Amino acid sequence: xxxxxxxxxxxxxxxxxxxxxxxxxxxxxxxxxxxxxxxxxxxxxxxxxxxxxxxxxxxxxxxxxxxxxxxxxxxxxxxxxxxxxxxxxxxxxxxxxxxxxxxxxxxxxxxxxxxxxxxxxxxxxxxxxxxxxxxxxxxxxxxxxxxxxxxxxxxxxxxxxxxxxxxxxxxxxxxxxxxxxxxxxxxxxxxxxxxxxxxxxxxxxxxxxxxxxxxxxxxxxxxxxxxxxxxxxxxxxxxxxxxxxxxxxxxxxxxxxxxxxxxxxxxxxxxxxxxxxxxxxxxxxxxxxxxxxxxxxxxxxxxxxxxxxxxxxxxxxxxxxxxxxxxxxxxxxxxxxxxxxxxxxxxxxxxxxxxxxxxxxxxxxxxxxxxxxxxxxxxxxxxxxxxxxxxxxxxxxxxxxxxxxxxxxxxxxxxxxxxxxxxxxxxxxxxxxxxxxxxxxxxxxxxxxxxxxxxxxxxxxxxxxxxxxxxxxxxxxxxxxxxxxxxxxxxxxxxxxxxxxxxxxxxxxxxxxxxxxxxxxxxxxxxxxxxxxxxxxxxxxxxxxxxxxxxxxxxxxxxxxxxxxxxxxxxxxxxxxxxxxxxxxxxxxxxxxxxxxxxxxxxxxxxxxxxxxxxxxxxxxxxxxxxxxxxxxxxxxxxxxxxxxxxxxxxxxxxxxxxxxxxxxxxxxxxxxxxxxxxxxxxxxxxxxxxxxxxxxxxxxxxxxxxxxxxxxxxxxxxxxxxxxxxxxxxxxxxxxxxxxxxxxxxxxxx
Numbered sequence: 001x002x003x004x005x006x007x008x009x010x011x012x013x014x015x016x017x018x019x020x021x022x023x024x025x026x027x028x029x030x031x032x033x034x035x036x037x038x039x040x041x042x043x044x045x046x047x048x049x050x051x052x053x054x055x056x057x058x059x060x061x062x063x064x065x066x067x068x069x070x071x072x073x074x075x076x077x078x079x080x081x082x083x084x085x086x087x088x089x090x091x092x093x094x095x096x097x098x099x100x101x102x103x104x105x106x107x108x109x110x111x112x113x114x115x116x117x118x119x120x121x122x123x124x125x126x127x128x129x130x131x132x133x134x135x136x137x138x139x140x141x142x143x144x145x146x147x148x149x150x151x152x153x154x155x156x157x158x159x160x161x162x163x164x165x166x167x168x169x170x171x172x173x174x175x176x177x178x179x180x181x182x183x184x185x186x187x188x189x190x191x192x193x194x195x196x197x198x199x200x201x202x203x204x205x206x207x208x209x210x211x212x213x214x215x216x217x218x219x220x221x222x223x224x225x226x227x228x229x230x231x232x233x234x235x236x237x238x239x240x241x242x243x244x245x246x247x248x249x250x251x252x253x254x255x256x257x258x259x260x261x262x263x264x265x266x267x268x269x270x271x272x273x274x275x276x277x278x279x280x281x282x283x284x285x286x287x288x289x290x291x292x293x294x295x296x297x298x299x300x301x302x303x304x305x306x307x308x309x310x311x312x313x314x315x316x317x318x319x320x321x322x323x324x325x326x327x328x329x330x331x332x333x334x335x336x337x338x339x340x341x342x343x344x345x346x347x348x349x350x351x352x353x354x355x356x357x358x359x360x361x362x363x364x365x366x367x368x369x370x371x372x373x374x375x376x377x378x379x380x381x382x383x384x385x386x387x388x389x390x391x392x393x394x395x396x397x398x399x400x401x402x403x404x405x406x407x408x409x410x411x412x413x414x415x416x417x418x419x420x421x422x423x424x425x426x427x428x429x430x431x432x433x434x435x436x437x438x439x440x441x442x443x444x445x446x447x448x449x450x451x452x453x454x455x456x457x458x459x460x461x462x463x464x465x466x467x468x469x470x471x472x473x474x475x476x477x478x479x480x481x482x483x484x485x486x487x488x489x490x491x492x493x494x495x496x497x498x499x500x501x502x503x504x505x506x507x508x509x510x511x512x513x514x515x516x517x518x519x520x521x522x523x524x525x526x527x528x529x530x531x532x533x534x535x536x537x538x539x540x541x542x543x544x545x546x547x548x549x550x551x552x553x554x555x556x557x558x559x560x561x562x563x564x565x566x567x568x569x570x571x572x573x574x575x576x577x578x579x580x581x582x583x584x585x586x587x588x589x590x591x592x593x594x595x596x597x598x599x600x601x602x603x604x605x606x607x608x609x610x611x612x613x614x615x616x617x618x619x620x621x622x623x624x625x626x627x628x629x630x631x632x633x634x635x636x637x638x639x640x641x642x643x644x645x646x647x648x649x650x651x652x653x654x655x656x657x658x659x660x661x662x663x664x665x666x667x668x669x670x671x672x673x674x675x676x677x678x679x680x681x682x683x684x685x686x687x688x689x690x691x692x693x694x695x696x697x698x699x700x701x702x703x704x705x706x707x708x709x710x711x712x713x714x715x716x717x718x719x720x721x722x723x724x725x726x727x728x729x730x731x732x733x734x735x736x737x738x739x740x741x742x743x744x745x746x747x748x749x750x751x
Contacts, residue, residue: 007031007045011052018058025053025067034077040086047078047089054096065104068097072116079123084132091127091138094120095145099184102149105195106188114195121146128211137228140215143208144232150205151240153185183239209236209243213250220258223271227278234282238289248286248295252302254279260313269314276310349406357414365406490567494535494574501531501578529592532575536593539571540600540629572633580640584651591658594634598660601628631666634659638669647678656686662697667704674708680715683708688722706730 010028014020032038032046050071054064075097078090098117105114121142128139186205189196215229233251237244256275259268283299293299349365378384392400481489579590605628638655645652656662667687674683684705691701706727709719723731 004041004045007042007049011049014053015056018056018060021053021056021059022063022067025070029070029074033074040083043078043081043086044083044089046074047086047093050075051089051092051096054093054100061100065100068100069104069110069113071097072101072113072120076116076120076123079120084135087127087131088134088138091124091135091142094124095138095142098142098145099149103184103188106190106193109193109195111195125208133222133224136222136225140212140225140228140232143212144236147205147209147212147236147243148239149184150186150201151236152202152242153183153187153240185240206243209246213247216250216254220271220275223274226275230275230278230282234285237286245295248299251279251282252295252298256306257309257313260309264313272313276306280306349410352410352414362410362414363407365403487567487570491570494567494570497531497535498574498578501528501535532589532592533596535571535575536596539568539575539593540596572629576633576637576640579637580644583641583644584649587651587655590637591655594630594637594659597628597630597633601630604628630661631663634661634666635669638666642669642673645673645679645682647676647680647682649682652682653686653689657689657693662690662694662700664700664703667697667700668707671704671708671712674712674715677714680712680718684715684718684722691726702726 007028010024014024028046028049032042032049038046053059054068071093075090075094078086079094081087081090098121101113101117104110105117124139124142127135128143129136131139186198186202189198189201191198212229212233216226216233220226230251233247237247256279257272259272262268280303283303286293287296287299290296350367352361575589575593579586579593583590641652641655667690670683670686674680687701687705691698702723705719705723708715709723709730712719720731
C-alpha cells in the first residue's frame with residue numbers, strides 16, 4: 001500500500017477521535033522525521049499533520065504537552081527545508097506548541113527541550129521580515145502566541161494556587177497566581193526561575209509587539225500581511241489588558257486609506273477596502289466587549305472620520321457635477337423662451353370588420369403589428385405572468401390609457417349593434433322586402449337525396465341565440481354522508497377550530513367590564529372567550545333538542561340517531577385536552593365549560609320531568625331521572641388537575657369555588673389529594689374556603705374533614721385546628737376512644 005495512503009488512514013482515524021493522537025504520533029514520526037529521508041510529498045504531509053494535530057480542539061492541551069516535546073527536532077528540521085509549504089505548516093505547528101513547551105518548562109525546568117524551542121523561535125523571527133508573504137503571515141501568528149504567553153495575564157487571586165506551581169518560599173505570595181485553565185501567561189513564571197527570566201521574557205514580548213505595530217504602520221502594499229496583523233492584535237486586546245491601551249492607541253493612529261493619495265488602481269481599491277473593513281470590525285468588537293472602555297469615545301470619532309473619508313474616496317458620483325434635470329413635458333418655467341407643449345399623436349384605430357367579432361379582433365388595434373409571442377404556447381401560468389407583468393410595466397401610461405379607451409368604445413358599439421344571426425342560420429326576412437330567388441335550374445331527385453344525406457341532424461342545427469329560453473342550472477345533489485364520514489369531517493372541523501383558538505392571544509388579565517350571562521351572544525367579540533363559549537355550547541346544546549319538547553335527550557352512553565352525540569364527545573375531549581395543556585392559565589375556560597354543562601343538565605332535567613309527568617298521567621309510569629354530563633366532566637377535569645397540582649397552586653382553590661355544583665364525590669378528591677404530605681395544607685384550605693363561602697356544602701366539607709382526620713395521620717394536626725371550631729365533639733370522641741384503648745392495654749399488661 002502507498003505510504004501516503006496509510007498516513008491518510010491514520011489521520012482520518014485521529015480526526016474522528018482525538019484520543020488516538022498520542023498513539024498515532026509516535027508511529028508517524030519515524031516516517032516523516034528528519035532521519036527518514038522522506039520525499040517532498042511526505043514532508044508536506046507531515047508538516048500539515050503536525051500543524052493540524054496541535055491545533056485540534058478535540059485533544060485537550062494537558063494531553064498535548066507530553067507529545068509536543070517529541071516533535072521539536074522534526075519541526076526544527078522542517079524550518080531548514082527549501083519548500084515554502086513545509087515551512088508554513090511548521091511555523092503554524094510551532095505557534096501551537098510554544099505555549100505548551102513554555103508551561104512545561106515552568107513546572108519541570110527542562111533545559112534541553114526549552115533550548116530546542118528557543119532555536120525554533122530564533123529561526124522564525126529571522127524569517128519574519130524577509131520570507132515570502134505566506135510565511136510572514138504564519139510568523140505573525142507565532143509572534144502573537146509569544147506575546148500572549150510572555151505578557152502578564154488577568155489579576156490573580158493569591159488565595160488559590162495553580163497545581164503546576166511550586167509552593168511559595170516563606171510568606172511571599174507574589175509568585176502565587178491564579179490563571180485561567182487555558183490562559184498561559186507571564187503570571188505563571190516565578191521570580192526565581194533558573195531558565196526563564198521574568199524581566200527578559202516581558203521585554204522580549206514588548207519588542208515583538210512593537211514589531212507587529214510597525215507592520216501596521218509600515219508598507220500597505222501587502223494587504224494580506226496587514227490584515228493578518230490586525231486580526232492578531234484583535235485577539236490580544238481582550239486577553240491582555242496590560243497592553244490593550246497601547247494596541248488601541250496605535251490602531252487609532254493607523255490610516256487604512258493611506259493609499260488614497262496614490263493612483264486609484266483596482267488593486268489599491270481592494271487593498272484599502274480590505275484594511276478599512278478589518279479595522280472597523282476590530283474597533284467595533286472592542287466597543288461591544290467593553291462598553292465602559294475609556295477609549296470608546298475616541299473609537300467612535302475615529303470610525304466616523306474613517307467613514308467620511310471612505311465616502312469621499314470611493315463615492316465617484318460626487319466627483320462630477322450632476323447633469324441638469326430636464327422637464328418631462330418639455331416645458332421649463334425658468335427659461336425665457338416660450339415653448340409650445342408637444343401634443344401626443346393619437347393612433348388611428350381601424351373599425352371592426354362586419355359580422356361576428358372574436359375576442360382577438362376586439363382587442364387587436366394594429367392589424368399589421370401582430371402579437372409579440374403566442375400565449376397559448378405557455379403551459380405554466382406562472383411563467384406567463386412573469387413575462388406579462390414586466391411588459392405591462394414598461395408600457396407608457398398614456399398609450400395604455402388610449403388603447404383601453406379604444407377597446408371600450410369598440411365594446412360599447414358592439415353592444416348597441418343589432419344581434420347577428422348564428423353561422424348557418426339565415427337571417428329573418430323583412431315583410432316589406434320582396435323575396436329574392438335567383439335563377440337556377442331544377443335539381444333532380446338524386447341531387448336532393450345527396451344533399452339531405454350530407455346535412456347535419458336536426459338536433460345539431462343551432463337556433464337563434466336571442467330566442468333561446470334560459471333554463472336555471474341546478475347543481476346535482478350530493479350523496480348522503482355515512483356515519484363514519486360525518487364523524488371524520490366533524491373531528492377535522494374541531495381540530496381546525498382548536499388550532500385557530502390556540503393562535504389567538506391569551507388575555508393578559510381579566511376584563512374589567514362585567515360579562516353577560518348565559519343569554520349573551522357567544523361570538524360578539526370574536527376573541528378567545530367567544531370561541532370557547534361557542535364550542536362549549538356546541539358540545540352541550542347541539543344534540544339537546546331544546547326547541548322540540550317531544551324529543552327526549554339521550555343518555556351519555558347512548559348513540560344519537562343524527563350522529564351529533566359522538567361529535568359532542570369529541571368537542572368535550574378536545575376542550576379537556578386544551579384546558580390541561582396549560583391548566584393554570586386556562587382554568588377560566590374549564591370553569592366556563594362546566595357552567596355550560598351544568599346549565600344544559602338542568603334544562604334537560606326539567607324537560608324530561610315534564611315529559612315524565614305527562615307520561616305518568618297517561619300511562620301510570622314513574623318519572624325518569626336525567627343523568628347529565630356535568631358531574632362526569634367535572635370529576636374527569638378535577639382528577640387531571642389534582643395529578644399536576646402542587647402545594648402552592650392556589651388556582652385549584654379558584655376552580656373549586658367557581659364551578660356551579662359540588663357533591664360528596666367531588667369533595668372526596670381533596671381527601672385523596674391530602675395523602676401527599678406536601679399538599680395537605682392546600683386540601684384543607686379548599687375545604688375551609690368552601691365551608692365559609694358556599695353554605696350548601698358545609699356539612700359535606702365537615703364530613704370530608706372528619707374522614708381525613710380519622711384516616712390520615714399526617715393531616716390530623718392541621719385538621720384538628722379547624723375541627724375545634726366546626727365540630728369539636730369529634731375530637732372529644734376521639735380522645736375518649738384513645739383513653740379506653742390505653743386503659744385496655746394497661747389491664748392486659750397487668751394480667
